Amino acid sequence: MNVIYEPKGRAREYSPLACNLYLGCTHGCKYCYAPACMHKKPDEWHDAARARGENVLKLFEKDCVKLSKTRVDDETRRVLFCFLSDPYQPLENELHLTRQGISIAAKHGIKVDILTKGDARLIEQDLPLMLESQTHLGITLSFAKDATRKEWEPQASTVQSRLRILRKAHDMGIYTWVSMEPVIVPQEALEVIRKAHDYVDFWKIGKLNHNKEIESKIDWVKFRGDATALLNQYECDYYIKEDLRKAC
Numbered sequence: 508m509n510v511i512y513e514p515k516g517r518a519r520e521y522s523p524l525a526c527n528l529y530l531g532c533t534h535g536c537k538y539c540y541a542p543a544c545m546h547k548k549p550d551e552w553h554d555a556a557r558a559r560g561e562n563v564l565k566l567f568e569k570d571c572v573k574l575s576k577t578r579v580d581d582e583t584r585r586v587l588f589c590f591l592s593d594p595y596q597p598l599e600n601e602l603h604l605t606r607q608g609i610s611i612a613a614k615h616g617i618k619v620d621i622l623t624k625g626d627a628r629l630i631e632q633d634l635p636l637m638l639e640s641q642t643h644l645g646i647t648l649s650f651a652k653d654a655t656r657k658e659w660e661p662q663a664s665t666v667q668s669r670l671r672i673l674r675k676a677h678d679m680g681i682y683t684w685v686s687m688e689p690v691i692v693p694q695e696a697l698e699v700i701r702k703a704h705d706y707v708d709f710w711k712i713g714k715l716n717h718n719k720e721i722e723s724k725i726d727w728v729k730f731r732g733d734a735t736a737l738l739n740q741y742e743c744d745y746y747i748k749e750d751l752r753k754a755c
């Protein structure tokens with residue numbers, strides 16, 4: 508295939524298939540792994556986003572056609588937008604690659620899974636399309652205080668707007684999930700579960716990686732125990748990522 512691929516390693520726990528419609532990401536998260544994966548300097552990667560080539564949607568459609576032909580009736584694999592960028596960049600307001608990608612996929616019977624910490628106003632415009640196409644909406648959220656969020660994810664959307672869009676999508680009937688990773692302040696992550704358990708259909712709980720100094724100060728056994736106790740108390744569906752399981 509051209510632009511749809513099967514993620515390897517840790518990314519596989521998120522999705523069996525993925526596609527990056529954009530390159531670069533202006534959210535500028537301090538923990539971002541994408542520049543290292545792409546052999547770029549962080550400033551270069553976070554300065555601006557761009558479409559992944561002028562013909563990215565054509566290539567995407569070709570892949571959707573191939574995929575639809577090889578799929579069996581009970582195929583459940585979704586295509587995740589995206590790993591190396593965020594599908595709701597400010598540039599999405601001009602290019603609408605994500606919106607068009609969801610529509611193209613739906614035309615060929617392929618389902619999409621969104622993972623974003625983008626602007627709620629942008630996401631909101633696509634909620635009716637997500638509902639119609641049975642797209643799942645995933646939001647990355649592990650901070651409860653916006654000041655902490657701003658420190659680590661300076662240009663991404665606020666905590667409040669992420670909670671708002673999750674609630675709105677859930678109320679409309681869209682399947683919602685939260686990627687709780689990286690966990691940097693465990694107490695804030697637990698607070699997110701307390702706040703959002705009513706309108707999040709599924710939780711993926713991870714840890715922090717690639718930052719030995721902070722990682723070593725966190726009691727991962729306690730965090731996992733506290734998180735699962737809360738999720739069980741609220742009767743939530745969840746998945747504990749392998750990294751966190753191993754750390755325990």
Ligand code: SF4
Nearest residue numbers: 532534535536539592
């Ligand atoms: S949203 Fe994702 S790709 Fe964008 S800067 Fe943050 S971690 Fe990197």
